[in-house]
Amino acid sequence: MPVALRTQVGIVGAGPAGLLLSHLLALAGIESVVVENRSRAYCEARQRAGLLEAGTVELLRSAGVGKRMDAEGIEHDGIYLQFLGERHHLDFRALTGGRWVTIYAQTEIVKDLIAARLAAGGAIEFSCSDVAVSDVTSDRPVLSYADSSGETHVVSCDVIAGCDGFHGICRPLIPGLSVSERTYPYAWLGILADAAPSTDELIYSRHADGFALYSMRSHDVSRLYLQVAPDESVEAWPDERIWAELQKRFAVEGWSVSEGPITDKSVTAMRSFVAAPMQHGRLFLAGDAAHIVPPTGAKGLNLAAFDVTVLTDALAAWYSGGDATLLAGYSQACLRRVWRAQHFSWWMTSMLHRFSDASDFDLRRQIAELDMVVSSPSAAKLLADNYVGLPLT
Ligand SMILES: Cc1cc2nc3c(=O)[nH]c(=O)nc-3n(C[C@H](O)[C@H](O)[C@H](O)COP(=O)(O)OP(=O)(O)OC[C@H]3O[C@@H](n4cnc5c(N)ncnc54)[C@H](O)[C@@H]3O)c2cc1C
Numbered sequence: 001m002p003v004a005l006r007t008q009v010g011i012v013g014a015g016p017a018g019l020l021l022s023h024l025l026a027l028a029g030i031e032s033v034v035v036e037n038r039s040r041a042y043c044e045a046r047q048r049a050g051l052l053e054a055g056t057v058e059l060l061r062s063a064g065v066g067k068r069m070d071a072e073g074i075e076h077d078g079i080y081l082q083f084l085g086e087r088h089h090l091d092f093r094a095l096t097g098g099r100w101v102t103i104y105a106q107t108e109i110v111k112d113l114i115a116a117r118l119a120a121g122g123a124i125e126f127s128c129s130d131v132a133v134s135d136v137t138s139d140r141p142v143l144s145y146a147d148s149s150g151e152t153h154v155v156s157c158d159v160i161a162g163c164d165g166f167h168g169i170c171r172p173l174i175p176g177l178s179v180s181e182r183t184y185p186y187a188w189l190g191i192l193a194d195a196a197p198s199t200d201e202l203i204y205s206r207h208a209d210g211f212a213l214y215s216m217r218s219h220d221v222s223r224l225y226l227q228v229a230p231d232e233s234v235e236a237w238p239d240e241r242i243w244a245e246l247q248k249r250f251a252v253e254g255w256s257v258s259e260g261p262i263t264d265k266s267v268t269a270m271r272s273f274v275a276a277p278m279q280h281g282r283l284f285l286a287g288d289a290a291h292i293v294p295p296t297g298a299k300g301l302n303l304a305a306f307d308v309t310v311l312t313d314a315l316a317a318w319y320s321g322g323d324a325t326l327l328a329g330y331s332q333a334c335l336r337r338v339w340r341a342q343h344f345s346w347w348m349t350s351m352l353h354r355f356s357d358a359s360d361f362d363l364r365r366q367i368a369e370l371d372m373v374v375s376s377p378s379a380a381k382l383l384a385d386n387y388v389g390l391p392l393t
Helices: 016-027 040-045 054-062 067-072 092-096 106-119 239-249 300-321 330-352 360-375 377-388
Strands: 003-006 009-012 032-035 074-076 078-083 086-091 101-103 123-125 129-134 142-146 152-156 159-162 178-193 203-206 212-216 222-228 262-276 283-285
Touching: 009 016, 009 129, 009 142, 016 032, 016 106, 016 300, 032 142, 040 106, 054 067, 054 101, 054 300, 067 106, 078 092, 078 360, 086 092, 086 360, 086 377, 092 377, 106 123, 159 300, 203 330, 212 239, 222 239, 239 262, 262 330, 300 330, 330 360, 330 377, 360 377
Parallel strands: 003 152, 009 032, 009 159, 032 123, 078 203, 159 283
Antiparallel strands: 074 101, 078 086, 129 142, 142 152, 178 222, 178 262, 203 212, 212 222
16 A cells, blocks of 8 residues: 655755755745655755856845854855966955855755755655656645655645756656757866865867866865767776866966876857746746756756746745735746846857857967957857846845
8 A cells, every 4th residue: 555645845856946846935935845756865865066256146045044053164266267378366355246156065065055955854755666646736735755665655746846957857747848959069077076176266268179178176186077978988088188188278388287196077068058947736846857068057956946946936835825926927927037048058159169160260269269258258148147146036
């Protein structure tokens, strides 16, 4: 016999979107159950984002999960743009009237949110199988799963939130979905290294052999990326080759990338993707389940945080007085910001990467665009405003 449960919001996925939604709902007095098919250890170790917009930092802080982020996060006042062997600084604080970004790894946010939910008695089921969602057009949608011991649970919900990422099960449940998509003809080889970064802020380097990004997770751990072919295999990149390529793509006189043991190596495809609408009946998508941006603009996690803020406000209004207006407008409210971030991420990506079929005209236009960003205050401000993030409202 399956175990029958009841909750207000059934959440599929314990990534940043699902965990933050569960936490924000609890603060608003709304119950939820989070169902995740991976283990807790896997979720806490999955290497992904590391850069938070000022609005996301404020959100985590005001939600009471910013203590470790405030102690261990690193504030960055800008970025470096490098091309034609020269490095230029963009000062975000000066360009945006005092705004900045924070380096704090997604792994740490996930750990903080899991700890906060479990300390508050929140329900998160890890290592589930056979996760399924049904009856989303009824007023009692159902979330079912087998727990880690194989026992089946059937959760009767008011609403289901699909926070199950790009490969999840929820998005396909929306009939007539419109999909806007672009795949890029390259990927990122990302490494994590136990090496103190030799830069104080991120370096975005456009090089004739391909783009490279120097970022970090802490004062002791560097996170670096190289543009590679979309079908590149990690095995083709022994550590020595990676370091040599990084040294070449970041080369400036009298400076070098600091090297150390590589602890993680992976290849990530580059994709822009938006599915609309983000809701159907009582099912609402949030985060990567509905949209993907190439990581060049560092927007994915920040967008996920925005979606769940909008969804929490809409659910709070609905539960407190029965007003469904905000819920009905959820998709529209999210998609405006999503498309702003899509444009910015596409712009950063196309300005900085090497296209294999690029003509001489394309290459010179790309350099002219970068030159405009570092020499025109209004172009620099456009980049800075989008990078630090538009206001959350
Ligand atoms: C290399 C890289 C660098 C990035 N850098 C940045 C950055 O600097 N800043 C930024 O903002 N963003 C960045 N991003 C994007 C960011 O990591 C994602 O946007 C973010 O993880 C989205 O969170 P999410 O909760 O929506 O989805 P996910 O993190 O994908 O979480 C979805 C969860 O659902 C679970 N799940 C899936 N299917 C099921 C199922 N059937 N049943 C139950 N559970 C399921 C998954 O296991 C997962 O735990 C980066 C991404 C990559 C790949």
